[in-house]
Amino acid sequence: MKPRLQTSLGQQLVLTPQLRQALHLLQLSSLELEAEITTAVESNPLLDWDEAEASAETPEGMPEIPAPEAPVPAAEDASDTPRESDEADWEPPDSWNTTSSGTGSGSGGDEDGLDPMDRLVHTESLHDHLSWQLRLTRLSARDMQIGAALIDAIEDDGYLREPLEEIAQTLQPEIDANPAEILAVLRQIQRFDPLGVGARDLRECLTLQIEALSDDTPGKALALRIVAGPLERLPKIGADGLAHELAAPADDIAVALHLVRSLDPRPGSQVGGMSADTYITPDCVIWRHQGIWRAALAGSHTRLTIHRGYESMIQRASSSDASYLRGRLQEARWLLKHLEARGDTLLKVVRCLIRQQSGYLEFGEQALRPLTLREVAAEVGLHESTVSRAIARKYAMTPRGTLPLRSFFASGVGSDEGGETSSTAIQSMIKRLIEAENPRKPLSDAKLADTLKASGVPVARRTVAKYREAMNIPASHERVRMA
Numbered sequence: 001m002k003p004r005l006q007t008s009l010g011q012q013l014v015l016t017p018q019l020r021q022a023l024h025l026l027q028l029s030s031l032e033l034e035a036e037i038t039t040a041v042e043s044n045p046l047l048d049w050d051e052a053e054a055s056a057e058t059p060e061g062m063p064e065i066p067a068p069e070a071p072v073p074a075a076e077d078a079s080d081t082p083r084e085s086d087e088a089d090w091e092p093p094d095s096w097n098t099t100s101s102g103t104g105s106g107s108g109g110d111e112d113g114l115d116p117m118d119r120l121v122h123t124e125s126l127h128d129h130l131s132w133q134l135r136l137t138r139l140s141a142r143d144m145q146i147g148a149a150l151i152d153a154i155e156d157d158g159y160l161r162e163p164l165e166e167i168a169q170t171l172q173p174e175i176d177a178n179p180a181e182i183l184a185v186l187r188q189i190q191r192f193d194p195l196g197v198g199a200r201d202l203r204e205c206l207t208l209q210i211e212a213l214s215d216d217t218p219g220k221a222l223a224l225r226i227v228a229g230p231l232e233r234l235p236k237i238g239a240d241g242l243a244h245e246l247a248a249p250a251d252d253i254a255v256a257l258h259l260v261r262s263l264d265p266r267p268g269s270q271v272g273g274m275s276a277d278t279y280i281t282p283d284c285v286i287w288r289h290q291g292i293w294r295a296a297l298a299g300s301h302t303r304l305t306i307h308r309g310y311e312s313m314i315q316r317a318s319s320s321d322a323s324y325l326r327g328r329l330q331e332a333r334w335l336l337k338h339l340e341a342r343g344d345t346l347l348k349v350v351r352c353l354i355r356q357q358s359g360y361l362e363f364g365e366q367a368l369r370p371l372t373l374r375e376v377a378a379e380v381g382l383h384e385s386t387v388s389r390a391i392a393r394k395y396a397m398t399p400r401g402t403l404p405l406r407s408f409f410a411s412g413v414g415s416d417e418g419g420e421t422s423s424t425a426i427q428s429m430i431k432r433l434i435e436a437e438n439p440r441k442p443l444s445d446a447k448l449a450d451t452l453k454a455s456g457v458p459v460a461r462r463t464v465a466k467y468r469e470a471m472n473i474p475a476s477h478e479r480v481r482m483a
Contacts, residue, residue: 020262022338026345026386027270029393030281030298037304037339046325046332050305126158126197126271127151133192133388135423136372136409139185146177146185150198158197158268159205160186193388196267203227209263212385222248222256231260271392282397283405284350286361293358295350297343298397304339306332348380349390353408360408361398365428371409426457427467434473442476 028036041047130151139147149171153162164179164186171177190198195212199205206227213220230237230245237245243253264270282298306329314325353376359367377384391405410424430448437443443451445464452459468475 017262018334018338021334022341023389025338025342027389027392030283030395032393034281040335041304044328044332044335045310046307046328047335048305048307050303126154126156126268129271129392130154130189130192130197132406133373134189137188138372139188142175142177143185143188145175146171146182147189150182150186150189154189154198154268156268157266158194158199160198160200191384193385193392194264194267194270195385196264199267202265203231205265205267206231206260206263209267210259212383217259219252219256219259222246222252223259226256226260280395280402282402283346283394284396286350286354286396286398288361288399293354293361295347295354295396297347304336306336345382345386345390346394348382349376349387350396350405352376352380353405357408361400364400366425366432368408368410368424368428370423373409376409423467426452426459426463427471429455429457430464430467431471431473434468434479439479442479444476 025033025036041049131148134144134147134151137147146167149167150160153167154160164182167182168177168179186198190196190208192198196205196209199208207224210220210223210227225246226234226242230242234242239250239253239257242248242257243250246253248256284295285298286293286295288294310325311329314322314329317325353371354361356371356376356379357368359369373384373387377387380387382390391409394405395402396405407424429452433443433448433451445461445468448464448468449459449461452464465475473479
């Protein structure tokens with residue numbers, strides 16, 4: 001056998017480093033995005049700040065918000081959701097009159113009219129992120145308890161290393177679950193974002209991420225065979241040995257290996273990382289103009305652009321310098337494209353949230369309807385994990401204060417009319433009933449459940465107790481002592 005060169009045609013994998021950059025930018029908060037962009041401008045001479053004010057006009061009726069310290073590219077758009085009533089428009093932030101507790105702003109705020117404590121980011125751990133998705137999943141009360149135990153056992157890197165038999169023991173004596181039942185709930189959690197979470201080993205982690213890809217992804221079927229079979233022997237046998245063992249062409253093996261290497265072996269590290277004393281900047285603005293709810297991306301009017309001076313130097317530079325500049329130019333173009341895609345995806349999701357939860361914006365938490373990631377993903381044509389990334393640590397400036405986008409989602413409880421009432425709305429009802437109770441004769445959990453049932457929202461006493469404890473409201477006998 002003699003060494004030889006040959007050319008061949010083949011498909012290149014779509015899941016490239018550029019796509020990974022797009023997913024990375026999508027899940028960044030506004031402050032993290034500022035830092036990412038600033039670093040890119042400092043390291044890439046082909047990127048520059050475009051301070052042309054004419055490139056970004058404020059949509060009609062949109063209230064002004066303070067620009068962040070560092071310029072941020074922001075594509076603006078509007079989403080119209082007609083309202084039956086033509087009520088007063090939302091005034092600029094200095095005249096806000098919010099009614100929702102914990103999210104509004106009042107006098108004594110900072111220079112943009114917001115309460116500084118409203119702008120404080122609370123660190124979200126991987127367990128918080130998974131627990132939030134669990135609450136949006138339609139599971140029985142028994143499976144919810146099993147799911148909570150599984151999430152508690154998942155480590156920070158996203159792996160579940162505790163055997164299912166031990167998890168079953170931790171659930172006793174409240175729940176007598178067998179490993180098969182726990183495994184069924186684990187399969188539900190493994191569909192959560194980030195993809196690959198809840199895996200019990202590297203092989204399962206990579207398999208979960210590959211299976212989530214579309215069937216027309218180049219190399220998907222072969223990548224599954226590699227992960228299921230000779231993955232651990234890959235460093236020894238190499239690509240050639242892999243091609244011989246799987247009886248597959250070398251080009252197909254290269255595509256499949258590129259797919260495997262693009263996966264994240266530690267999916268849990270994607271969540272968290274923000275300090276607890278980080279102040280937030282709204283990612284989008286939701287306002288009402290002439291009775292219509294609208295939305296636009298927030299941020300500075302200053303945008304990124306290609307540095308035309310360095311771009312024109314490519315034709316005159318030496319071959320080595322021209323090669324370097326072309327590489328940086330391609331990186332700059334990809335970054336601009338991905339930033340635009342990030343804005344389009346975020347606006348698409350926010351428009352859907354406005355359509356689904358206009359009552360929440362109008363009347364508050366008691367009007368919040370049940371909404372899950374799956375419903376939004378189906379309406380906007382995205383994967384559930386993409387929607388989860390799009391709303392992760394994203395905030396909207398609304399008439400009710402600066403709200404996290406995840407507050408627009410809520411699990412549902414069946415009502416007597418055949419529909420569903422969100423858990424957040426039920427908590428709001430319980431809170432209002434307790435606030436209006438006679439301090440000398442506080443309402444018990446059973447009485448609260450009866451009152452809600454009379455209102456058409458049948459909930460059990462234990463459910464009322466769970467929601468009351470989640471709001472840090474003492475039991476009725478403790479409220480008597482406080483009174």
